[in-house]
Amino acid sequence: MPSGLVALLDDISLIARAAAASADDIGLAASKAGTKAAGVVIDDAAVTPSYVTGFTPDRELPIVASIARGSLFNKLVLLLPGALLLSEFLPQAIIPILMLGGCFLAYEGAEKVIEKLGGEKHGATLDDPIEDVAAFEKARISGAIRTDLILSAEIMAITLSEVAAENLVTRAGVLAVVGVVITVVVYGAVGLLVKMDDAGLHLVRKPSQLARRTGRLLLLAMPRVLVTLSVVGTVAMLWVGGGIVLHGMEELGGSSVWGALPHLVHDIQHSAEAATGSIGPVLGWMTYAGLSALFGLLLGVIIALLWHKVLKVGAHQSH
Template sequence: MPGGLVALLDDISIIARTAAASVDDIGVAAGKAGTKAAGVVIDDAAVSPSYVTGLDPSRELPIIWKITKGSLINKLLILLPGALLLSEFLPQAIVWILMAGGAYLSYEGAEKIVEKLGGEKHGKTLEDEIEDPVEFEKGRVSGAVRTDLILSAEIMAITLNEVAAEDLLVRAGVLAVVGVAITVVVYGAVALIVKMDDVGLHLAKEGVTSAGRKFGRWLVQAMPKLLVLLSVVGTVAMLWVGGGIILHGLAAIGVHGPEYWVLGIEDSVSAIAGAAGGLLGWLTFAGLSALFGLAVGSVIVFVLHKVFKLGHETAAEH
């Protein structure tokens, strides 16, 4: 009996060491994958504030919380199992799913620009009278969660690519860690951004020093402009992420021309710019990706709204 107990404890020890090693592997791989996904994280953070810009301040945090929950559902209940299944049984389908997502982001970004330039609006905007705030808020949250699904899919795909050689347990653990961590970072930052005007108001009224009160007044004046700027950046981010996904996807399926052309211009700018080459090269790639996304998105907008007349009924009802 004692011998059996010793054997059992030895087995438990082996299992514990194996589990600890797996946790360590997950932590290291998650760190590397999170770094590679940093660009998409920035895009996600830029897009998100636009969904609460101009709404009742008392609804900002509740809306962000709803989007956060939707983002966790996207990553943990939809994308994580889907990514694992695809990586095991149909890895070649991932690129096509990502390209479809890139096309959707390009469409959303292009549609916003068309509307800003005086084109026909589709559905309610903040410039219209909102007759049912509850329904309008639901629409905003739904749109944010859809966009998050696409951005999250890109994040999870980058992460999965970094751990493709690992076993299933490590892959699952890394995807979960990265998904939760990025969601907390992105929507925590968004919550801070959209509530900074309240912080400024408090400082302006309750600040202990004149400098603190002055800083509070500056925050109150600056935050509306910052939120508008973030809304613009969010639209551009949709285009450069969407365009970039499509460019990478085309290269992955054998159509190398568009991405090679963009990369060639990026390399030329980097070589000419010297010390600033890295930054200017990245900006060049992002800008050209955005233009490519705008071109693709504009075609989709034309086909959906002018050829198939989708969205006209919704706009007419409002």
């Protein structure tokens, strides 16, 4: 009996060590993958405040919380199982699916640019009188979750590419950890951001002169910050959407005509890197990002024209 108990304890110890090692592997891989996805995370954080801007202060955090719940659902319920299944049984479908998502982001970003330049608006915006506030809020949340789905898909795809050689359990663990951590970071930051004006109002009522000055600074800065983030969010949609499609064209096209455009973009990027010395990598990245955004804008305009002018659909869609 004692020897049996000792053997059982040894087995438990081995299982515990294996689980700890697996957890360490998941943590390390998740850290690496999260770093790789940092650019898309920034895009996600920049895009989301535009869906909250303009609502009354008491609705801002509930809206952010609703979008965050939708984001977790996107990552853990829709994308994680789908990513694992695709990686196991149909890995060649991942790039075309991501390209479709990139086209959607380019379309969304291009529509915002068209509307800002005085083009036709499709669906209600915050500039229009809103008859049903609850319905409009629901539509804005749905729009944010749809956009998050595409950005989350890119995050999960980047993560999956970093752990493609790992076993199924490790891949699943890393995807789950990255999905939860990124969601908490992004929407926690967005929640703090949209409440900074309320913090400013609170501080200006304090007796301390420093607190009042800080509060006034926040009140003056936040409208400009939110407008800037709205612009950054639109550019980010175009940049990420165009970049996804260009990357897919390169992967699928190789040296064919289909892959000529992404190769040209990379050639321009490398030329910028070589011509600028020590700051070459930064300027090279900026060149690639700018060209990706320009390509995303052109692609999005084409899709928007086809969608609204040729197919004549989406006239009542909200953004």
